[in-house]
Amino acid sequence: MTFDFSVITSHMSDILSGFGTTLVATAISCLFGMGLGLIVALGLTAKSRIFRYPVRLYVEVIRTTPFLIQLFLLYYGGPSIGLYLEPLQAGIIGLAIYGSAYYAEIFRAGFQSIPKGHLEVAQMMGFSHVQMIWRIQIPQMMVLIVPALVNTSIILGKETAVLSIVTVPELTFVLTGIGSETYAYAETLLVLSIAYLIMAEATSRLGLRAEKRLSKYMER
Numbered sequence: 770m771t772f773d774f775s776v777i778t779s780h781m782s783d784i785l786s787g788f789g790t791t792l793v794a795t796a797i798s799c800l801f802g803m804g805l806g807l808i809v810a811l812g813l814t815a816k817s818r819i820f821r822y823p824v825r826l827y828v829e830v831i832r833t834t835p836f837l838i839q840l841f842l843l844y845y846g847g848p849s850i851g852l853y854l855e856p857l858q859a860g861i862i863g864l865a866i867y868g869s870a871y872y873a874e875i876f877r878a879g880f881q882s883i884p885k886g887h888l889e890v891a892q893m894m895g896f897s898h899v900q901m902i903w904r905i906q907i908p909q910m911m912v913l914i915v916p917a918l919v920n921t922s923i924i925l926g927k928e929t930a931v932l933s934i935v936t937v938p939e940l941t942f943v944l945t946g947i948g949s950e951t952y953a954y955a956e957t958l959l960v961l962s963i964a965y966l967i968m969a970e971a972t973s974r975l976g977l978r979a980e981k982r983l984s985k986y987m988e989r
Contacts, residue, residue, distance in 0.1 A: 776953040777960055780943075787943030788964060794857065794939060795926040795968070798864035802925065803918070805865060806872025811902070813877045824873075831870035837931055839863055844935045860932035860939075868925045875917045879910030912983045919976030923969045930965075940964055 777784065812824030831839070843852075843866075844859040854862065883906050891901045933942035941961060948957035 772956050772959070773953060774956055776947065776951045776956055780947050783943050783947070784940070784960070787938055787940040790857070790937065791926075791929050791939040791941075791964075791968070794861050794864065794929050794932065794937070795922075798861050798868060798929075799922045799925055801861070801865035802868030803872050805869035807876050809869055809873035810876030810880060813873060814880050828870045828873055831867060832874075836863070836867045836928055837934065839867055840931060840935060856932070856935045856937045859935060860929070860937045864925055864928060864932075867928070868921060871921045871924075872918065875914050875921065876910075878917075879914040880906055882913055883909055912980065915976055915980040915983065919973060922976075923972050926968050926972060927965055 809824055809828065812820050813828065815821050815824075840859065840863040843863045844854060844856065847854055847859070887905055887909070888901060891905050896904065929937075929939050930941040932939050933945065936942065944957040944961045948954040951957075
């Protein structure tokens with residue numbers, strides 16, 4: 770079996786464009802997913818059942834249904850309620866919602882890992898609930914949850930491949946299209962695998978650097 774990578778080089782501009790779309794979709798969905806996940810985690814750890822139960826239902830529904838189904842509901846079902854989204858918009862929003870349920874569980878575990886004594890001292894010092902969250906809980910738990918956040922972000926990055934089904938011109942869409950046109954399936958799939966490997970490795974290394982910096986900050 771021989772590989773003909775001239776197919777790849779001749780379509781390099783399209784491949785780079787698709788790779789850029791994949792990176793953008795991953796970065797934005799991870800950021801918004803973390804933000805939404807933090808809000809959801811606050812609901813999961815709320816004392817009131819009025820807040821806690823609906824949020825728990827949200828998390829369970831998102832985590833127990835396939836992302837593909839969620840994406841179809843958002844993109845194809847959205848117009849029935851007046852929600853019209855471009856493919857990339859639907860993809861990013863869908864990924865952010867999907868990721869938020871997993872990020873929320875990570876943040877919830879982080880909140881619960883903080884020793885109660887630290888919170889009691891903060892209360893004695895007159896800290897408000899919001900101040901305790903931002904100045905005590907979040908800084909302390911971030912050191913512990915960075916690896917889990919990184920793993921979830923890597924998973925979201927790989928899930929961008931699903932966006933090709935709703936015609937988002939990301940890397941999988943571009944390379945499978947090239948493979949269909951040229952029948953160079955082995956070459957295009959190999960490049961696709963390498964690209965996702967590079968993304969995962971880069972995300973992992975960024976996570977390690979963030980973890981080291983946070984550890985040094987907490988040691989001060």
